[in-house]
Amino acid sequence: MEIVPQLIVNSIIAGSIYSLVALGFNLIYDVTKFFNLAHGVLAAVGGYAVFFFYKTFGLPLILSVVIAVLLTGLIGFILDKLVFLPLRLRKASDMVLIVASLGAFTAIQAIIAILFTSQFQTLSQGSGQNIYEFGNAVFTQTQFIILASALIIMVGLVWLLKSTMLGKAIQAISDDEEVAKIVGINTNKIISYVFFIGSAIAGLAGVLVGFDTGIEPTMGMGLLLKGVIGSIIGGVGNIYGGVLGSFLLGFVENFGIWKISGEWKDAIAFILLILFLLFKPKGILRK
Amino acid sequence: MEYITHLLILFSIYGILGLGLNLIVGYTGLLSVTHAAFYGIGAYTTAILLTSFGINFFLSIIIGMIVSGILGFLIGLVLSKFKGDYYALVSFGFNIIVFSIFLNWQNLTRGPLGIPGIGKPQLFDINFYNNFNFLILSLVFLLLSWLLSWFIVKSSFGRVLKAIREDEQAIQVFGYNTHYYKLAIFVIGAMLASIAGSLFASYISYIDPSTFTLNESIFILVVIILGGLANLRGSILGALILIILPEALRFVGFPSDIAAQMRQLVYGVILVLLMLYRPQGLIGEYKL
Numbered sequence: 001m002e003i004v005p006q007l008i009v010n011s012i013i014a015g016s017i018y019s020l021v022a023l024g025f026n027l028i029y030d031v032t033k034f035f036n037l038a039h040g041v042l043a044a045v046g047g048y049a050v051f052f053f054y055k056t057f058g059l060p061l062i063l064s065v066v067i068a069v070l071l072t073g074l075i076g077f078i079l080d081k082l083v084f085l086p087l088r089l090r091k092a093s094d095m096v097l098i099v100a101s102l103g104a105f106t107a108i109q110a111i112i113a114i115l116f117t118s119q120f121q122t123l124s125q126g127s128g129q130n131i132y133e134f135g136n137a138v139f140t141q142t143q144f145i146i147l148a149s150a151l152i153i154m155v156g157l158v159w160l161l162k163s164t165m166l167g168k169a170i171q172a173i174s175d176d177e178e179v180a181k182i183v184g185i186n187t188n189k190i191i192s193y194v195f196f197i198g199s200a201i202a203g204l205a206g207v208l209v210g211f212d213t214g215i216e217p218t219m220g221m222g223l224l225l226k227g228v229i230g231s232i233i234g235g236v237g238n239i240y241g242g243v244l245g246s247f248l249l250g251f252v253e254n255f256g257i258w259k260i261s262g263e264w265k266d267a268i269a270f271i272l273l274i275l276f277l278l279f280k281p282k283g284i285l286r287k
Numbered sequence: 288m289e290y291i292t293h294l295l296i297l298f299s300i301y302g303i304l305g306l307g308l309n310l311i312v313g314y315t316g317l318l319s320v321t322h323a324a325f326y327g328i329g330a331y332t333t334a335i336l337l338t339s340f341g342i343n344f345f346l347s348i349i350i351g352m353i354v355s356g357i358l359g360f361l362i363g364l365v366l367s368k369f370k371g372d373y374y375a376l377v378s379f380g381f382n383i384i385v386f387s388i389f390l391n392w393q394n395l396t397r398g399p400l401g402i403p404g405i406g407k408p409q410l411f412d413i414n415f416y417n418n419f420n421f422l423i424l425s426l427v428f429l430l431l432s433w434l435l436s437w438f439i440v441k442s443s444f445g446r447v448l449k450a451i452r453e454d455e456q457a458i459q460v461f462g463y464n465t466h467y468y469k470l471a472i473f474v475i476g477a478m479l480a481s482i483a484g485s486l487f488a489s490y491i492s493y494i495d496p497s498t499f500t501l502n503e504s505i506f507i508l509v510v511i512i513l514g515g516l517a518n519l520r521g522s523i524l525g526a527l528i529l530i531i532l533p534e535a536l537r538f539v540g541f542p543s544d545i546a547a548q549m550r551q552l553v554y555g556v557i558l559v560l561l562m563l564y565r566p567q568g569l570i571g572e573y574k575l
Contacts, residue, residue: 034372093575102508
């Protein structure tokens with residue numbers, strides 16, 4: 001039983017990371033209504049951007065992180081302009097959008113591997129990390145920052161959606177894009193902003209994972225699937241639902257491997273998703 | 288010559304995979320991204336039966352098809368509850384679950400170490416030890432898969448599948464139980480993939496879980512989307528192009544790690560460009 005406090009800490013950290021991915025994914029799904037699979041690879045872009053600016057180029061840490069997050073947002077924005085916007089204008093089906101996003105995912109992942117090799121790398125310099133003890137559980141400073149970021153981004157997004165003109169426009173598009181157009185909202189412009197914001201959050205998730213464990217080009221798929229599972233079991237398109245679902249997933253995954261090998265995590269996550277889709281398809285909090 | 292034989296064997300294997308997946312994605316309109324799971328089940332069944340029990344290759348193909356068929360039935364049963372993007376996502380999940388089983392059920396699959404020393408087929412006095420004979424064998428299986436697919440597509444069963452793709456509710460009104468049809472075609476596709484897996488295991492003589500990842504399922508999807516959805520010749524054409532095209536990269540002289548990534552890059556870009564400019568593929572008859 002001594003392991004339980006550590007399992008709780010691990011679950012919370014995993015839940016926070018998944019929440020960050022889920023928040024961006026949910027926001028984009030809210031306005032475009034398709035599963036943007038390219039969202040995952042943007043986390044890898046964020047991680048590698050910090051690797052390049054901070055470790056190779058030698059810029060200060062905070063500056064590198066800011067550049068990386070903005071760059072990831074920009075790439076999401078460009079993907080929308082080049083791929084998803086033309087498809088939306090042509091009224092392409094959801095399947096076409098999914099397959100296109102899968103293609104974008106594969107291509108960007110390959111570009112990262114060509115530029116930086118497919119080796120596993122770490123972002124943190126040396127071992128000078130502060131470690132906190134909490135009963136029998138141990139967590140690092142990075143992990144504390146991960147939890148704080150997830151909560152701050154969640155509160156920030158709620159504020160954005162509830163209290164700004166942009167947020168109101170996003171909600172209008174989410175309710176009905178056609179009607180939003182009729183009342184004079186430039187929907188394509190708003191959607192491209194959403195792509196920027198959502199992708200930037202994914203980039204931040206990638207950066208934080210990079211400091212916590214490390215980065216590799218294929219990290220995106222795992223993060224994406226966990227984020228998607230988190231948002232679906234929480235209730236797709238609902239901010240609180242996405243966070244709640246992600247934390248639930250974190251707990252189920254980490255307690256699921258209490259007695260068995262950690263390699264089963266992914267399978268456990270998908271079994272949870274399939275059970276939810278079969279018995280509670282709208283998720284915990286429906287929109 | 289040996290090299291061309293090698294490419295043609297791979298082409299037949301992917302041709303079989305493409306034919307099976309095209310029945311599911313192209314003809315029935317179900318975006319399944321879990322084909323590599325059944326490919327792997329076939330490969331592992333053959334590998335285990337040949338190395339541990341010394342069973343004949345051809346018998347192992349049949350057992351592999353039965354195992355794949357049963358698992359395909361169970362997975363298809365769950366999948367048939369979904370449609371559209373949720374279908375794709377859940378099929379992703381099954382690929383990852385099956386992959387985890389290959390990786391973690393170490394008593395059976397030896398996990399990441401893989402299974403080496405898988406034997407070549409032998410039928411009475413004919414053996415398939417040399418690659419040329421193996422090629423003939425693979426082409427025979429490709430032909431059989433083609434005939435089966437052709438028969439399905441031309442039959443009234445195939446017409447119901449296309450009707451499900453175009454308008455599931457309308458065909459339900461006519462009294463067809465569409466769940467039954469979707470399940471049946473999924474099982475047939477899974478069994479075809481299992482044949483390809485058995486051939487692959489015996490040909491390469493070593494398998495490990497890394498061959499049967501989600502990326503492989505995506506690759507098979509690229510094969511049929513590029514060649515053409517709902518067109519059997521399209522699956523063959525797609526397999527031919529995607530097996531030969533990356534070889535050009537090899538001759539340009541990239542190191543093997545980079546060449547592998549370049550291949551992924553090409554597949555990704557092909558998918559995006561096809562979706563943007565030609566969603567039905569080269570000679571396809573159905574747009575996603």
